[in-house]
Structures are given as C-alpha cells and as structure tokens.
Amino acid sequence: MINWAEYTIVKTENMLRRLDTLEFPLSYHVGILGTSGFTAFGGFFKICKPKKEEKVFVSAAAGSVGNLVGQYAKLFGCFVVGCAGTKQKVELLKEKLGFDDAFNYKEERDLKSTLQRYFPHGIDIYFDNVGGEMLEAVVANMNAFGRIAACGVISDYTNSGKHTALSMVDVIYKRILIQGFLLTDFSINDYDDFMSKTMDYIRAGKLCVLEDISCGIESSPSAFVGLFRGDNVGKKIVQIANE
Amino acid sequence: MINWAEYTIVKTENMLRRLDTLEFPLSYHVGILGTSGFTAFGGFFKICKPKKEEKVFVSAAAGSVGNLVGQYAKLFGCFVVGCAGTKQKVELLKEKLGFDDAFNYKEERDLKSTLQRYFPHGIDIYFDNVGGEMLEAVVANMNAFGRIAACGVISDYTNSGKHTALSMVDVIYKRILIQGFLLTDFSINDYDDFMSKTMDYIRAGKLCVLEDISCGIESSPSAFVGLFRGDNVGKKIVQIANE
Numbered sequence: 001m002i003n004w005a006e007y008t009i010v011k012t013e014n015m016l017r018r019l020d021t022l023e024f025p026l027s028y029h030v031g032i033l034g035t036s037g038f039t040a041f042g043g044f045f046k047i048c049k050p051k052k053e054e055k056v057f058v059s060a061a062a063g064s065v066g067n068l069v070g071q072y073a074k075l076f077g078c079f080v081v082g083c084a085g086t087k088q089k090v091e092l093l094k095e096k097l098g099f100d101d102a103f104n105y106k107e108e109r110d111l112k113s114t115l116q117r118y119f120p121h122g123i124d125i126y127f128d129n130v131g132g133e134m135l136e137a138v139v140a141n142m143n144a145f146g147r148i149a150a151c152g153v154i155s156d157y158t159n160s161g162k163h164t165a166l167s168m169v170d171v172i173y174k175r176i177l178i179q180g181f182l183l184t185d186f187s188i189n190d191y192d193d194f195m196s197k198t199m200d201y202i203r204a205g206k207l208c209v210l211e212d213i214s215c216g217i218e219s220s221p222s223a224f225v226g227l228f229r230g231d232n233v234g235k236k237i238v239q240i241a242n243e
Numbered sequence: 244m245i246n247w248a249e250y251t252i253v254k255t256e257n258m259l260r261r262l263d264t265l266e267f268p269l270s271y272h273v274g275i276l277g278t279s280g281f282t283a284f285g286g287f288f289k290i291c292k293p294k295k296e297e298k299v300f301v302s303a304a305a306g307s308v309g310n311l312v313g314q315y316a317k318l319f320g321c322f323v324v325g326c327a328g329t330k331q332k333v334e335l336l337k338e339k340l341g342f343d344d345a346f347n348y349k350e351e352r353d354l355k356s357t358l359q360r361y362f363p364h365g366i367d368i369y370f371d372n373v374g375g376e377m378l379e380a381v382v383a384n385m386n387a388f389g390r391i392a393a394c395g396v397i398s399d400y401t402n403s404g405k406h407t408a409l410s411m412v413d414v415i416y417k418r419i420l421i422q423g424f425l426l427t428d429f430s431i432n433d434y435d436d437f438m439s440k441t442m443d444y445i446r447a448g449k450l451c452v453l454e455d456i457s458c459g460i461e462s463s464p465s466a467f468v469g470l471f472r473g474d475n476v477g478k479k480i481v482q483i484a485n486e
C-alpha cells in the first residue's frame with residue numbers, strides 16, 4: 001500500500017495478498033527485508049562489485065540504506081567509514097554497527113581533507129546517498145578504478161538548483177565509474193540472493209536492525225519532513241495501527 | 244619517441260625497433276592505427292557497449308578520436324550526431340564522414356534545447372571529449388540506462404577551476420553510467436580486435452583517414468597550441484623529416 005491513509009478502497013481483489021512475514025516482525029519487510037535492504041545489497045554488491053579489504057565510504061550512513069551498506073561491507077571484509085549528521089549517529093555507527101570509523105560531517109569545514117584523514121590510502125568504493133559537496137570531495141580522494149554507486153541526492157532535493165561540481169579530469173585520469181541505479185534494476189536472482197543472505201545474517205545476529213517507528217497516521221507529516229532534516233536513525237516507519 | 248626533437252640520444256639499443264608499417268603509411272600508426280584509433284575503438288565498444296540503432300552523440304567530432312568514434316558507430320549501425328566548432332568541420336562530418344547530422348556548438352545558445360532538436364528520442368550513448376556545459380546538456384537529454392564514455396575534458400584544460408555541474412538526480416533516475424577511461428585500460432585482445440577490424444575497414448575504403456600534417460620541428464609549438472583552439476581536423480601530426 002502506498003497511500004498515506006488509515007483505510008483504502010482496493011477494487012481488484014487479486015491486487016492484495018497477505019505478506020508471509022516468515023519468522024520476522026512485519027516491520028522488517030518494509031526495511032531490512034524490503035526496499036531499503038535490497039537497495040543497499042544490490043547497490044553495494046552489483047554496482048560497486050567490492051573486493052575484500054577495499055576501502056568503502058558511505059554517506060548518510062545512519063539512514064535506512066546507508067547503515068545496511070556499511071554492515072554488508074563489513075561482513076564482506078571491507079574497511080568501512082561512514083558519515084552522519086549528529087554525534088549520537090556517529091557513536092552508533094562505530095559502537096553498534098561495527099564501522100571502522102565515522103565522522104560528523106557538520107563538524108568538518110573542509111571535506112576533502114577530512115576524507116584524506118580517514119582514508120590516507122584513498123577510497124575504492126563510495127555509496128552515495130547525498131551528492132553535492134561530499135561527492136566532489138570523494139572524487140578528489142578516490143583511488144584509480146574507484147566505483148561510485150549513486151543512490152540518493154539529499155543535497156539536491158533540499159537545495160534545488162545547486163548541482164554537483166564534478167572534476168571530470170579526476171574522473172578520467174582515475175578511471176572512476178559513476179553509476180546511477182534504482183532497486184527495480186536488479187534481477188529476481190539478485191533478490192533471492194539478497195533475501196537468503198540477509199535472513200541468515202539476521203538469524204545469526206550479524207546484522208543490526210535499526211528502526212525508527214512513530215505511531216499513528218497523524219505522525220506521518222513530521223516523519224516525512226524529518227527524513228530531509230536527518231532526524232531518523234535507520235528505517236523511518238509510521239505504524240498506522242497494531243496488527 | 245615522445246621527445247619534441249629532431250635528434251634524440253637513446254642509450255639502450257633494445258628500446259628501439261623499426262615499426263612494421265604493414266601496407267599503410269607511417270603516419271597512420273600515430274593516428275587511426277595508433278593511440279587515437281584504439282582510444283576511439285575501445286571507448287566506444289568496450290565502455291559504451293553499443294546496440295544497433297542506438298542514438299550516439301560525439302563531441303569534438305572532427306578531432307582525432309571523435310571522428311573515428313562517429314565512423315565506427317555508423318559502421319556498427321547506430322544513429323550518430325556530432326558537434327564541432329566550425330562550419331567547415333560540420334560539413335565534413337555530414338558529407339565526408341557519414342554522420343547522420345552535425346552542428347556547430349559555437350552557434351548555439353542553449354545546448355540543452357539544441358540536443359533535444361537533434362535527439363527528439365533522447366541520447367543513448369555519449370562519447371565525451373569536452374566535459375563542461377556540453378556534458379551537462381547531454382545528461383539532461385539522456386535516455387534511461389544511457390552510457391557516457393569520459394575520454395577528454397578540453398573545457399577543463401583550458402578553463403581551469405570550472406567543473407561540470409552534474410545533475411545527480413538525472414544520473415540516478417535515468418540510471419546513467421559515467422566511466423572515465425584511458426586506452427591503457429584495454430587488453431591485448433581488444434588491441435588485436437581493434438587492429439584487425441580497423442585495417443579491414445581501411446582496406447575496404449569504409450573508414451576515412453583524417454590527418455592534419457604540419458612540417459618541420461619548428462611547427463610543433465603552434466601545432467600543440469592549435470589542439471586547444473580546435474584548429475586541427477582529424478589527427479594532428481608534425482612531420483619532422485621525410486622517411
């Protein structure tokens with residue numbers, strides 16, 4: 001259901017089926033086992049094509065997709081640094097999610113040198129949720145044959161008209177790949193792979209599930225606006241009613 | 244030899260071997276059968292992965308690489324439009340090289356709408372030799388799953404500090420791929436494929452060889468500066484002496 005409503009009239013009966021939640025809470029199926037999880041999994045494994053020990057940077061790393069990218073990358077054997085917009089989120093990334101390091105981008109004045117500090121040997125993979133200045137700074141710090149999965153542009157959504165000033169000289173000489181993607185691009189095989197691996201990880205306690213649940217249809221507007229202000233930690237979910 | 248000199252002292256004898264020119268003029272081996280040809284061939288076939296009838300746009304299309312990209316794309320079965328900086332070059336592209344269409348970018352005020360006029364159904368492949376505003380306009384006119392081979396950034400070389408203002412929203416929603424490359428990235432198999440196909444095309448008179456030869460070491464400085472002013476048509480070659 002994609003309406004923001006307590007009740008919806010659905011005219012064709014076969015459009016609806018009851019979700020088999022398997023052994024997991026219903027909410028997992030809109031987050032870690034839903035679009036957020038599949039976006040993180042497909043974007044990281046299919047677009048970024050990681051190799052073990054590569055250096056991975058994730059922006060909006062406490063967000064619904066970013067936190068999972070970082071966790072998948074750690075489980076795969078990469079070195080992972082994330083950025084977020086509050087001290088609490090940065091602590092969470094380092095202490096609960098197992099990121100190798102993390103920083104609060106709002107406290108940094110020069111993102112290029114910040115990234116150089118966290119990646120003295122350069123960035124191999126960037127999972128981009130924000131675009132803008134952060135993407136510019138990543139390109140300047142990227143290694144040869146680096147890959148950028150372009151997943152979101154929160155900086156453009158909230159700051160229309162301001163585009164990312166990309167150094168194409170860097171893109172060419174470092175042979176950087178930038179690939180925009182949507183989760184609908186991945187195949188059913190990718191989906192099966194994602195579901196089976198992710199369920200195994202959750203069962204084994206290897207993936208931490210971050211949910212940020214508010215209650216009641218009346219909390220929807222503030223929940224939505226909060227996404228653009230960076231209020232949420234993990235998947236933002238509005239629970240309309242109990243099951 | 245990469246020195247700009249009439250005479251060079253080479254200390255290790257085995258660094259030099261006489262080029263087997265096969266049945267072609269010596270000059271072909273620094274252009275169409277050399278770096279320019281291999282860059283065009285590899286960039287178009289390996290990076291852009293064309294399908295027949297796709298819509299291809301080439302900037303600096305009368306240059307040493309661009310003219311060959313357009314010719315390879317036509318021979319492969321694509322629809323090809325190029326841009327260049329003089330009326331004479333535009334005529335050449337359309338009349339001698341077989342481009343489906345071409346335009347003089349210096350006569351256009353709004354590159355976005357210019358490209359929309361030449362590509363009413365959108366651009367599938369862009370072979371980028373210039374970066375800057377042209378790249379921005381291409382991204383706005385690109386089809387879903389479009390590919391951009393980033394080969395050169397003449398606009399950045401001559402206008403340092405001004406970067407390409409990329410719309411990452413377009414890159415994501417259209418799932419655009421941008422790939423920087425250098426010809427050293429391609430394999431020996433790619434090279435063999437390039438040489439055999441290109442020699443066949445030349446023998447069959449299917450590829451037009453554009454050379455812009457000036458004579459004498461004293462013509463080197465103006466030849467070099469001319470590259471950045473767009474003086475040359477096809478491969479710029481300085482002939483130091485007769486064979």
